[in-house]
Amino acid sequence: GIQVEQSPPDLILQEGANSTLRCNFSDSVNNLQWFHQNPWGQLINLFYIPSGTKQNGRLSATTVATERYSLLYISSSQTTDSGVYFCAVERNSGNTPLVFGKGTRLSVIA
Amino acid sequence: GAGVSQSPSNKVTEKGKDVELRCDPISGHTALYWYRQSLGQGLEFLIYFQGNSAPDKSGLPSDRFSAERTGGSVSTLTIQRTQQEDSAVYLCASSLVGQGTQYFGPGTRLLVL
Numbered sequence: 001g002i003q004v005e006q007s008p009p010d011l012i013l014q015e016g017a018n019s020t021l022r023c024n025f026s027d028s029v030n031n032l033q034w035f036h037q038n039p040w041g042q043l044i045n046l047f048y049i050p051s052g053t054k055q056n057g058r059l060s061a062t063t064v065a066t067e068r069y070s071l072l073y074i075s076s077s078q079t080t081d082s083g084v085y086f087c088a089v090e091r092n093s094g095n096t097p098l099v100f101g102k103g104t105r106l107s108v109i110a
Numbered sequence: 111g112a113g114v115s116q117s118p119s120n121k122v123t124e125k126g127k128d129v130e131l132r133c134d135p136i137s138g139h140t141a142l143y144w145y146r147q148s149l150g151q152g153l154e155f156l157i158y159f160q161g162n163s164a165p166d167k168s169g170l171p172s173d174r175f176s177a178e179r180t181g182g183s184v185s186t187l188t189i190q191r192t193q194q195e196d197s198a199v200y201l202c203a204s205s206l207v208g209q210g211t212q213y214f215g216p217g218t219r220l221l222v223l
Binding site: 030031033035040041042043045048050086088090096097098099100101102103 | 143145147152153154155158166169199201203210211212213214216217219
């Protein structure tokens with residue numbers, strides 16, 4: 001099946017710093033989503049981004065489908081950004097299950 | 111409701127007992143998914159519904175696990191004769207037909223003693 005690899009696995013940032021999280025996937029995908037799992041375990045949708053670039057406030061994401069990777073940028077990080085960031089891909093067209101990476105655990109310290 | 115809801119939030123049970131977990135998808139979403147997140151593990155797919163039928167049950171770990179969906183809405187995941195390795199957070203997600211974005215509920219934290 002499709003493989004999804006995220007890097008780095010862990011990241012510690014000083015508040016105000018910027019960071020880039022990477023997601024590599026092994027096959028063509030129809031859908032790619034970035035999630036933030038907060039300390040209470042809730043998965044929060046950040047981006048639906050099978051290709052191209054999107055921005056939402058301090059967060060932005062870019063997916064280069066032809067090269068099978070996606071990047072999540074966090075600028076001016078805040079302590080509330082802490083948690084685990086997951087990349088997930090959908091292999092086929094239509095509504096099919098997501099395959100998740102193992103996540104990047106981000107800790108933002110004041 | 112505005113989002114996906116799941117109940118109970120937490121469940122503690124004894125080994126060998128049966129448990130039922132419930133998911134209420136976003137109104138109008140015909141696709142519904144169950145995933146499991148074990149401690150220190152990523153999220154793994156369990157089963158997917160389109161309407162009331164389950165075209166993909168490939169993620170169910172054993173025949174102790176089953177799920178149903180009625181009325182194209184609420185879904186129940188049942189685990190029979192629970193084992194300690196079933197302890198995990200069970201997450202439900204839903205999406206619109208033809209749109210890929212999946213929206214997740216808050217999960218049910220299951221602990222099997």
